[in-house]
Amino acid sequence: MGSLSDVSETLVADIDGLVLFSPSSGHHQQFGSLDDTPVVVVATENPFDAERFVELPLEFDDVQDRIRYGLEGAMEHGFVEEGDVVACSAATFGDDPDTPDTLVRIRVDEGMRSGVYALFAESRADPSVISDVFEVAIELGKKGQKGKPVGALFTVGDAGKVMNKSRPLSYNPFEKSHVHVGDPIVNVMLKEFSRLDGAFVISDSGKIVSAYRYLEPSAEGVDIPKGLGARHMAGGAITRDTNATAIVLSESDGLVRAFKGGGLILELDPEDY
Amino acid sequence: MYQVTSDAVRRVLTGVSTRLWLAGVVFVAGVVVAVSLGRLTAGALRRLGAPGVVEGTAFDRTTRRFDTTAVGIVSRIVTYGSVVVAGFAALSVAGTRAATQFWTSVAEFLPSVFVALLILLVGLIVGDKVELVVAERLKGVKLPQTGVIPTTIKYSVFYVAVLVALSQVGVQTLSLVVLLAAYVVAVVVVGVVAFHTLLTSAAAGVYLLLNQPYVIGDQVRIAGHRGIVQEVDLLVTHVESDSEEYILPNALVFREGVVRVRT
Numbered sequence: 001m002g003s004l005s006d007v008s009e010t011l012v013a014d015i016d017g018l019v020l021f022s023p024s025s026g027h028h029q030q031f032g033s034l035d036d037t038p039v040v041v042v043a044t045e046n047p048f049d050a051e052r053f054v055e056l057p058l059e060f061d062d063v064q065d066r067i068r069y070g071l072e073g074a075m076e077h078g079f080v081e082e083g084d085v086v087a088c089s090a091a092t093f094g095d096d097p098d099t100p101d102t103l104v105r106i107r108v109d110e111g112m113r114s115g116v117y118a119l120f121a122e123s124r125a126d127p128s129v130i131s132d133v134f135e136v137a138i139e140l141g142k143k144g145q146k147g148k149p150v151g152a153l154f155t156v157g158d159a160g161k162v163m164n165k166s167r168p169l170s171y172n173p174f175e176k177s178h179v180h181v182g183d184p185i186v187n188v189m190l191k192e193f194s195r196l197d198g199a200f201v202i203s204d205s206g207k208i209v210s211a212y213r214y215l216e217p218s219a220e221g222v223d224i225p226k227g228l229g230a231r232h233m234a235g236g237a238i239t240r241d242t243n244a245t246a247i248v249l250s251e252s253d254g255l256v257r258a259f260k261g262g263g264l265i266l267e268l269d270p271e272d273y
Numbered sequence: 274m275y276q277v278t279s280d281a282v283r284r285v286l287t288g289v290s291t292r293l294w295l296a297g298v299v300f301v302a303g304v305v306v307a308v309s310l311g312r313l314t315a316g317a318l319r320r321l322g323a324p325g326v327v328e329g330t331a332f333d334r335t336t337r338r339f340d341t342t343a344v345g346i347v348s349r350i351v352t353y354g355s356v357v358v359a360g361f362a363a364l365s366v367a368g369t370r371a372a373t374q375f376w377t378s379v380a381e382f383l384p385s386v387f388v389a390l391l392i393l394l395v396g397l398i399v400g401d402k403v404e405l406v407v408a409e410r411l412k413g414v415k416l417p418q419t420g421v422i423p424t425t426i427k428y429s430v431f432y433v434a435v436l437v438a439l440s441q442v443g444v445q446t447l448s449l450v451v452l453l454a455a456y457v458v459a460v461v462v463v464g465v466v467a468f469h470t471l472l473t474s475a476a477a478g479v480y481l482l483l484n485q486p487y488v489i490g491d492q493v494r495i496a497g498h499r500g501i502v503q504e505v506d507l508l509v510t511h512v513e514s515d516s517e518e519y520i521l522p523n524a525l526v527f528r529e530g531v532v533r534v535r536t
Contacts, residue, residue, distance in 0.1 A: 160501035160513060163490025176485055203504050204511075209489045 011105045012087045017080050019070055020100075021090035022056070027100065031089075040079045040086075042070035052079045057120045057131035061272040063092045063102065065116065071108055072117035084108045115265045119258055124243045125157030129206040132182040134268070137249045137256045139187055140194060141270030151251030152194045153235050155215070159203035161242040166213040169198045173211050180206040199234070217241040222262045235259050296367035303359020311352030318344045330401030343398060347391065354387035382443075389438040396434020400427045429456075470524060471508060477523035478507040492534035495521055499534065 012018075015037060020028065022043040028050070031039060041050035044059060054073035060066035067088050074080045085107050092102040120127040133154050144150050155162050173193055179186060181202060190200065198212040217237035224236040228250070235246035240262030248257050249270075258266040318324075327333045327343045336343050361380040404427035411422060436453065440446045465472075482505065487493050491502050493512060498521065500514035510526055512519045 158503070159489045160491075160503040164492075164501060175488075178482065203489055205504055205506065207489075207504075 008103065011103050014085065015087045015105070016084035017074075017086040019067075019074065019080075019086055019088040021066060021070060021088060022059075023089075023100070038079065040070070040074050042066075042073065052077070054079075055127075057127050058134055062268075063090055063104075065266070065268075066090065067104060067106065068112060068114060069116045071106065072113055073121065075108060075113070076117055076121065080108050082109055115260065115263075119245065119260055119265045123157055123245050123260065125202070125204045125245065126206065129181060129202065129204070130156055130245060130247075132206065133202060133247050134256065134258075136181060136187060136190055137247050138268065138270040140191060141249050141254050141256055143191070149251055149254055150191075150194050150249070151231055152190070152249040153199040153215075153231050154202055154247045155199055155235070155238055155242075155244045156202045156247060157204050157245055158243040159201050159207075159209045162201050162215070162238060162244050163209065163213075165217055165238060165241055166199065166201070166215045168210070169196070169212045169214050171212075174208045175210075177208070179208045181208060182206060199238075224259070224262075224264050228257075232257065232259075236262055236264065292367050296363040299366050300359055300363035303362060304356055307352050307355030307359060310355050311348040314351045315344050315348035318347060326402060327398055329405055330398060332397050332401050343394075347394060350387060350390055350394070354384070357383055385441050385443070389441040392441060393434055393438045396431060396438070400430035400434065403427060403430055470522060473524040473527075474508045474522045477527040478505075478509075481505055481510070481523055481526065482507065487531055487533055492536055494532040494534060495519075495526055496529040 017038045017040060018031065019040045019042060020031060023031070023041060025048065028041065028048050038052060039050075040052040040054065041048070042054045042056055044056045046053045046055070052074070054070050054077065056066070056069065060069060067090065070088070071080065071086070075082070080086055085105065088102075088104040088106060089100040090102050090104070091100050120130050123130055133156050137152060137154065140150060140152055173196075179189065186208070193200070193211045196212045199215050200211050201209045201213055203209050215234045215238045217234070218241065219233055219237040222233065222237045222240055224232055229252065232248050232250070235248040235257075236259040238244060239246045239259045246259040248259065249255075250257065254270060256268045256270055257264055323344055324342065333343055336346060341349075358380070361376070361383075364376070365380075404423040407426055408420075408423040432453065436446055436449055439449070481487075485505075487502055487505075489502050489504065493500070493502055495510070495512060498512055498514070498519040500512040500517075500519065502510065503513045503518070504511040508523060510521050510523060512521060
């Protein structure tokens, strides 16, 4: 006969590490330093100066994405190794981090590397620029243009090459401007310009180089799921030809997808944010 | 004989009492004016948003420990200063022997002491505030050594405030001013020498950003480095060829010129 506490004990038995997702200060104080188990903190910021810390660029609403990202980051930093068994404590329902309601036991292996962490941390562009573009795309996907769903294609980073692999569809509205993603006015501007059917080109540092670009990559050997349209194909293909990251908002199903190296890396539903 | 003495007594009594009366009235009026002046100052400071400006400074925290605020202290200094001035006015009206040369000079000296106190206070608050603002700005720069900069600025402001306050009181501050000048010159010289390249690059960068002779995506050759422009910012231009990325200071762009390659 087992008792109730055995349920949690089997989850944390013989673990090699504990991963806390966005812990509150009380939670961190309680579990932040265990005697024999290394503790990794995964959060959007590091207010307690945790020794092992992975920064979350986005508040992934999907816990699976969040855990995958956190573990990939921890692997990258060498906090955990392949074959380690770790316990992750996170909040699945409700945003209150004071009450982590989920304990997940996971075995870390290389197969978990989906590239979500590399998408942010190892892209040419700054991680903050990529997460800014994600936020803009999510915002655009939620609200749409005058209530109608809208599609958009952003290429982030390696702007020089992208510009050379594309041509203008018309005059560039961002010519001689110094607008950066993350500026307060940008959401409104991009919403207006998303009416123009073309790609936004954003540089490594977040400057919006151009809108209204027609991307001309060679689409050979691009592996994206069947059923996605020309916009996704163009976005996926440009990331294979250049070192850019493409973030695409679908007009038909409203999802935000990120491509890198010619492959689909991440899929987010704006309605969840 | 009796007549003469009583007359003299009456004369003295009436003379003194009117003067005392007058002095009393002057003093009471002075106190009323002082209190309302203090209130007025506090109100004006509050309306100007002084509590918000002061908030978070070390001075604010100290005043809080004494159960008052910076605004309260300033208005209290104004009140007490005015009361003391009123007291001297009353004394001089009363015409007592006490209001001699010494006291008149004290009375003339006191206002400048109060002004000096006020200047010192404002200096303390401004110094604290500047430290906070600069520290906030530097927060993005994740370098522990930058912690020196806000402190240096704070003490520079304190120093200037003390100087101004001392000269207000009439202390010889020439040597201190010379010290300050030497300090400023040192900072400027070090700044110019250390930041020479940065400054010229920034000046060139302003032109490049405003006029955009080349933009991201252009093929260019700068000082023998040929490639695609990836980024233009205030200080440097990133040019990337197939295998290498050149990060060129904008000063170099200006000195050597740019070749735009037509394709």
